[in-house]
Amino acid sequence: MGVTSLGLNGSLYMGAQALQANQVAIQTTGNNISNVNTPGYVRQRANFATEVQDTPTGEIDYGTQVTSVENLTSNLLNTMVQQSLGSQGYADNQATLTSTVQDALGEQFTSNGSSSTSATTQAGEGAIQNALTTFFTDFQNLANNPTSTSARQVLVQDAQTLATSISSAYQRMQSTQSQVAADASGITTQINQLSAKIASLNQQIVTLQASGTSANEEEDARQSDIESLSSLVNVTTTTQSNGMVNVALADNSGVVLVDGIDSNGTGSTQSLSATYSATGNPPLTVSGSTTGTLGAGVPSSGSLGSDLDVANNVIGSPAANGNTGILGQLDSVASALITAVNSQNAAGYDLSGSHGGTFFSGTGAASIAVSSGVISNPSTIAASGTAGSTLDGSNALAIANLQTNNASILPAFQTMVSNLGATVSTAASNATTQDQITTQVQDQRNAVSGVSIDEEMTNLINFQQSYAASARFLNTIASMYDTLLNTGTQ
């Protein structure tokens, strides 16, 4: 069987193609090396293929060519990273915010450096637990000294401290809730901006691909933006046949954030917004521009989902608006304190032998205060259980015993703080676990998409050698041309 010859021109063409192909490969390698530290960069590979042309005498190989420069990526791993980032965004934000809520409540133990045989730990100054126990202890002291003016004055001062501690903690909680709501509003703005960027990149990618130009960098940027979006709110993505990616909320597929080149209200898309009302139930909601308020707890993941959970469930609503979370529990404790102390005080007798009046004014944590009558005249505190000449301290003792007898006051408060601590601890643990999961998934993806300097340098040497060999091949063909052209002149 005969072999079809390319001829010298064909050989020159083949050498030139090899030079060009290796040059593209070297450029691709250089691009990989230069982007080794670029976040979101996906390594590229120049795909070589033999260039074959059909002739009447059979196929002729014209050497090699670069058919494409491919992004080495995995859609499966990309989706797993997206989902993991959504969970991590939630977990990280939850850990930070719940810790902030705990700090705002202000309950902590501090060491006073006493000897090991005595109580060396006490609640932090200004803490409600400390103020509550001091308040009840004052009543215990008054029970033993029912006629003591100084004991009554100390009691009034400590009662005012207690009321201030509760109302201040309540205000700090509301302030924290407001800050969380502001964060949620900022996140929805970021979501809308990222949606617009993704839609814009969709447009660029389609345009570039239509012109036969690689859109690898734009695809990297779009994937990076989708992942940023995923950490803010859980989304699902759908790749269209033309290469565009559509994005919708995972919790409500009807809320489309990106549809091809549309976003932020154009076409079928919606923008998101957060609304906060301190008196609302729930206080913080997220709305789509056409859907309106999304359901309770939607979205449920990402930083935005965490904001919703902390604002609506951890901090919650005051008694008047749902009585959930810390606000509701603080209200319940304050309300129980007001009711129980006022009721018992009214059952006793003051120094003049008259029935006691209102000790605490207000109805809950926001409004609790020591009544003006008690402040101006501590003798009206009803320490005695009997009237007339037989005044004693039994009623003061009954109020002191509320510390242990009334489960709705101190025990309820301790349970609230302990439960909040468990929430914070769990959130921190979840954040650590989720961080490890995300790292593992990202490592798996980087095993496919990440740049290895060793690998690239090895490839570079390989392509460099190929380039040199191709040049030498061209040189040889050129020499053959010279030999052929000079034959007639010799």
Place this chain on the structure above:
Amino acid sequence: MRIDTNALTQWVVSGSQASQIQLAQLEQDLSTGNDVTQASDNPLAYSQAAQTQASLSQLNAYSNAISTATTATSANNSAMTSIYNLVSQASENATSVASDTSAANMQDYATEISSLLSQLISTANQKDVNGNYMFGGTNNQAPLNSDGTFNASANGTVNTTSLAPGNSVQTTIVAGNPSGSPATDGFLYDSSSGVNVITALQQTITDLNAGNANAVQTTDVPALNKALDLISSYVGSTAASMSAVSTAKTQNATQVASEGNTLNSLTQTNVATASVQLQQIQNQYEATLEAGSRILGLSILNYLGTTTTG
């Protein structure tokens, strides 16, 4: 699994970061002495510590009350003993009067018993460290007037002090007041037995001054003995109160120490355990850094340079 260049860096960074977080926490635990400062550090321990702290607060209040009660019951018992001795001495003087005792001697006895009565009035009208009359009830009135008559303004209310849940002790006693409205019983007057210590002493003085030996023997001595019985019962009850307070003090101190130790064990750092953990994490941290310093510097570039030069 294919490893990209940044994976090595990430592993070294995340490994050292994890060690540093643990080191920082252990250093904080050791430097502050507390490993539970807020509920999230250990929710269960915090809950138990908060309850223990509240219990300690109550115990400390009881401790203060016990301290006050110790002073009060001791002063009561001392006063009762003193008054018992005064009346006992008066009774001895009265008992020594016989039918042949001269009028002059009886007047001497009367003078001596008058002196004893003055001392009794002074003792009954004594004040505590806060300037309040100890035996005049809650109205802060002297129980006796200077002439020995009962002060109608003094009342009979007594204070009890809680030494522990369900354990109270009477920390005040009153002289009593037959002229009060209503009349109140005390260590100088008891309505049920009809004893009036002041009247008994005053009648004895009157009869001695009158030289009425028969009245002294047949009426005054028995009355004084009844008075002694009444005061003796107060000496006993105040001694019992002192004993009860002392017992409560011991129990309170034991409970405070126990609860304090519980609180410390719940919240304070176990130095030995934390030190061992610190050493372990430090080793782990050093190993991560050592591994990182060896691996991160390696690359094919090191060897390419050598080959090219050669």
